[in-house]
Amino acid sequence: MSTTLGTTMDAQRSTLGKPVPPFTAHAISVSLPTWDDNVGYEEGAKRVVDTMVIGYPRFFIHLSIQKLATICEQKFGTHGERCLLCPTRKVAEACRAFMVDRSSSTGSAVPVRLVQFLICPEDDVETLSQCIELHIALFPGDAFPLAKQFWQHTGSCVSSRRAERCLAMLGESPGVDGAGIPSLAVSRPPTRVPNKHYSKKSFGKSPPRSPSSSHFRNGPFRSPEEVLKADEMLSADQSTYLEERYGRNLPLESAAACKRALRRRIAGVLVRDTPDDWSNAGGNKAEIxxxxxxxxxxxxxxxxxxxxxxxxxxxxxxxxxxxxxxxxxxxxxxxxxxxxxxxxxxxxxxxxxxxxxxxxxxxxxxxxxxxxxxxxxxxxxxxxxxxxxxxxxxxxxxxxxxxxxxxxxxxxxxxxxxxxxxxxxxxxxxxxxxxxxxxxxxxxxxxxxxxxxxxxxxxxxxxxxxxxxxxxxxxxxxxxxxxxxxxxxRDFRQRIHTIDDNALAVCSFLHSRSLATSPPPARAVVKRVYYPKYETPQHYERCRVPGGGYGGLFSVTFTSAAASRAFYDTLGCHKGPSLGTNFTLASPYVILAHYAELDWAAQFGVEQGLVRVSVGLEDREALLKDFGRALLAAEAALDSADA
Missing domain, CATH: 3.40.640.10 (Type I PLP-dependent aspartate aminotransferase-like (Major domain))
Structure with missing residues (x-):
């Protein structure tokens, strides 16, 4: 990459708490660019938590959902009650049952009451065709951590897009705008969206595509700061126009066909699933x-x-x-x-x-x-x-x-x-x-x-x-x-093969510099590369399909905590939770997933210093150079510790 190490790291630090991918209102990851940022997130450090505008949806409740929940608490709650928003009565009843059961095991049962809230556009009240039904679980405010467990474990509550649609019908702006910025932080006052904008006709428009996705598909390796500079060249209005005009989404009234296409794709029954066939994948013309x-x-x-x-x-x-x-x-x-x-x-x-x-x-x-x-x-x-x-x-x-x-x-x-x-x-x-x-x-x-x-x-x-x-x-x-x-x-099969090959190249490079190589390099700081080619390969090979790869995910451990930190901090890719992204994404996984139980995780070989990497579609040589640079930083950290 053209930027120097110092410039790159400074630019990465400026992304703390912002969406990954950048400028994506419904991003499912958040930038935690340094090791200390991840520790700060787990410990609730103000400098980290106060910057976050988004996060992994089951752990960080999207700001649009928070905003809608606040409206529901004000409308239906009493005496400091808080709420969890559920898409159906069955989910709300499961939430109530969980909260009552878990609280009863340690003391008195938490009182949970359910409220149904039907939200409609003004011009659709009679037909109810575009109304959204919310089922609200209300409970004492101090029981919210218990409700959050249900949210996290079951993953069955409302999505940010559902919440955004509800807010629009209520005449409210979304909690996060298209640039991934909290709506309350926008310099101009938010515009109230009249209910008439959510008429049946308006619903048929194709939703805008996430502008960030194109940055990582078969293009050059681009650092976070380069992506930010590119996106800043388009205003939010211009970006939205381009995505609506040239996006590939089917209209919303085709949602049932989209779901059939998804189920057929997952079932593996589509005889042809190419660009010429995508519009018919969920219809009667699809060859099964x-x-x-x-x-x-x-x-x-x-x-x-x-x-x-x-x-x-x-x-x-x-x-x-x-x-x-x-x-x-x-x-x-x-x-x-x-x-x-x-x-x-x-x-x-x-x-x-x-x-x-x-x-x-x-x-x-x-x-x-x-x-x-x-x-x-x-x-x-x-x-x-x-x-x-x-x-x-x-x-x-x-x-x-x-x-x-x-x-x-x-x-x-x-x-x-x-x-x-x-x-x-x-x-x-x-x-x-x-x-x-x-x-x-x-x-x-x-x-x-x-x-x-x-x-x-x-x-x-x-x-x-x-x-x-x-x-x-x-x-x-x-x-x-x-x-x-x-x-x-639609193109996941093609993407997987590229990602498989990229991951194999990166893992082969790191494995060759690890203690597992015979003989190991003199200055080896990589302890082990966890990757299906090296871990229980006989069991993976038994199920590997002809032409299949080893996937895009691997983990790597180091000979010292300092080497782990230096490697992670120096990587030029995006850093945050999740995996399987079209762009390379790294995380100090054990810190994020098991910070409160590090000793327990270590019993099973899951080390505190482990770095997990999901490899993306970037240029392979650029990826290898970036990982080589991070490895040099890890070796330098080890040398400093030995000095």
């Missing part, structure tokens, strides 16, 4: 064939959409509880944090086998045998949840062996394929349920959330799962989010 997911008879009717990936996981567990006899679940391997919380906080609990290695299967088999002997009237386990590969250690379980145990002891297998993705790996034949976060590589643009759940029609419990899913599932995926997700996902 046997699934490419490893189970021929999967159809779009076996795929269900959710507002987030975590919502898909939560619903998979709820479905298992509804369809099977009550029993503990199994969490196999070190998972993304909320998966374990779901299994612990709903239902009978779980066994946690956090290393996810072959010896853990031996331990699991012993547990199952003991439980089966103690009670022969029901299966010893409800379901086993595992990631393929896992986050952040990129390990893969022996799925054929786990499948054999599931068949022997009659429990379900739920596989989260988010990191591997079905272009690279074929896991459905071993699973009863496959879940995925569509917010990641399937979308890539990091401007919309989504999740999916797919049932295996050849699974032994398929009939009972299908019979019960109507009791558990409801389509709460907001139409506008579905439109964005459909647009973003």
């Amino acid at each position: 064939g046997p699934s490419t997911r490893g189970v021929d008879d999967v159809t779009e009717d076996d795929v269900f959409l959710f507002p987030t990936g975590m919502s898909a996981i939560w619903h998979a567990h709820q479905l298992a509880l509804a369809a099977r006899p009550a029993a503990k679940s199994v969490c196999f391997g070190f998972p993304y944090t909320d998966t374990l919380k779901i299994l612990e906080k709903w239902g009978p609990g779980c066994w946690f086998l956090g290393n996810g290695l072959d010896q853990d299967i031996d331990e699991l088999e012993a547990i199952l045998e003991k439980e089966a002997a103690a009670d022969q009237s029901s299966p010893p386990a409800l379901a086993l949840f595992t990631e393929f590969p896992s986050n952040p250690l990129l390990r893969c379980a022996d799925l054929p062996r786990l499948r054999a145990l599931a068949d022997k002891y009659d429990f379900l297998i739920v596989v989260d394929e988010t990191i591997g993705n079905f272009v690279n790996v074929e896991v459905l034949p071993y699973a009863d349920i496959v879940v995925s976060s569509l917010s990641k590589i399937f979308s890539g643009d990091a401007n919309v959330m989504g999740g999916s759940l797919a049932l295996n029609p050849r699974g032994r419990h398929y009939a009972s799962l299908r019979a019960k899913i109507t009791d558990v599932y409801e389509d709460v995926y907001f139409d506008e989010d579905a439109v964005y997700m459909e647009r973003n996902s």
Whole structure:
């Protein structure tokens, strides 16, 4: 890159708390450019928290949602009540049940009351066709942390686009404008949007595309400050006009077709999914064939959409509880944090086998045998949840062996394929349920959330799962989010192959400079590169499809804390939570996900100094130069510590 190290780092520091991607009102990541920024975020440091205008949606409630919640609290709340906004009554009732159950276990039950709020444009009150229904859970203000747990773990609450639409119909400005700036901070007073602007005719317009997405698709490697300078050349009005005029979104009245296209794409049944076919992917003209997911008879009717990936996981567990006899679940391997919380906080609990290695299967088999002997009237386990590969250690379980145990002891297998993705790996034949976060590589643009759940029609419990899913599932995926997700996902297969190749190049470079190389370099500061090619490769290869890669995610550990910090701080890519973005994104993952339980995470080999990297579409040589520069900084930090 043309900028010097000092200039680049100074410019990165100026992005603290701003959206990633830049100038994106519905970005799903936030810039935390230095190691100390991440620690400050976890500790609630004022210098960090006060700058944040956005964050990962399940952890940081979007400012538009906060603004709408404040309006609802003022309208319906009493005596300092706060609220959580839910899209349906079923979600609100689940929120109330969770809060009552968790509070009762430690004291008196929290009182939670539910209110329905129907918001309509002024010119649509009679037909109700464009009205939005909110279900509001109201509770004492000091119980908000408990409500936030439900929000975080289930991922089933309202999206920022839904909140923005509600605000507009109420004549309010959004909480964050198109440049990713809080609306209250805009120099001119916000314009009240008359309800008539949200008429049926206006809804048919294509929503603007996130202007930042084009900066990272097959273009040169661009630092955050270069992107900021480029975007500043367009005013917000000009950018919006260009995106509306030349965007590729289908109109909002096509949301149902967008959802069908998504389900078909995930089911792997679209015979052709090219630019010439995208407008028909959700319609009657689309050519449908046997699934490419490893189970021929999967159809779009076996795929269900959710507002987030975590919502898909939560619903998979709820479905298992509804369809099977009550029993503990199994969490196999070190998972993304909320998966374990779901299994612990709903239902009978779980066994946690956090290393996810072959010896853990031996331990699991012993547990199952003991439980089966103690009670022969029901299966010893409800379901086993595992990631393929896992986050952040990129390990893969022996799925054929786990499948054999599931068949022997009659429990379900739920596989989260988010990191591997079905272009690279074929896991459905071993699973009863496959879940995925569509917010990641399937979308890539990091401007919309989504999740999916797919049932295996050849699974032994398929009939009972299908019979019960109507009791558990409801389509709460907001139409506008579905439109964005459909647009973003059209080229995901092509993007994945480029990202696979980029990640392989970066990991090969770092691995060659690590202690794992024989003989290791004299000044090696890289301790280990966690990547499916190096971690449990025999299990990954068994499921890798012909031509599939190893995915875009890896983690790296260092020989000292100083080297970890220097490496992270020096990287010129974007830095923040999330993964699977079209641009390279780094994070000190353990600091962000497990800051309050660092010693616990370390038991399973998840080190405090681990840096997780999601590789993007940038120019490969530029990527390698940037990682080489960061590695030199890590080596210099080690030299300074030794001096």
